[in-house]
Amino acid sequence: MFHKSVPGVPARWLMATLALLLSVDVLAAEAADYSDIIERIAPVGSVCLVDDPCAGSVGVAAVAGGGANQNPEQVYNTYCVACHGSGANNSPIMGDAAAWQPRIDKGMEELYLNAINGYNNNAMPAKGLCMGCTDEEVRATVDYILSALQ
Secondary structure (H helix, E strand, O other): OOOOOOOOOOHHHHHHHHHHHHHHHHHHHHHHHHHHHHHHHOOOOOOOOOOOHHHOOOOOOOOOOOOOOOOHHHHHHHHHHHHHOOOHHHOOOOOOHHHHHHHHHOOHHHHHHHHHHOEOOOOEOHHHHOOOOOHHHHHHHHHHHHHOOO
8 A cells, every 4th residue: 555655755754744644633623623612612791880891871771660650550460479369378369358358457567668679588589580670660569469469
């Protein structure tokens, strides 16, 4: 096979050159594979906070839908109905006056504070998990829920 040498070039030089060319080709292929991996795992974006140079003139965005004066009915239907529509965790169901009365008897301010801060070892989570809601939006939603008692 390669037992004969090219005139003027020893066979071992041909074999060494061939081995060198193959190893360079393998190294190039490995480098290409690594660049593909690096490209695949590269971040797809970046976080840019207000006042960072990358923010430019971008304004402050609302967090989790908050800050947009959310409609109390929308807040109820998005966050509250899971428990206050079914009675989960012994929560009073919207419209059930007997279930709400003991809470109302403690005073509206305490009812608002329980809705805002959470109650009963988080059986009622803070803000009903509407972390984007302002305290005023939570109060308005409590008023909306209680309006069903009238």
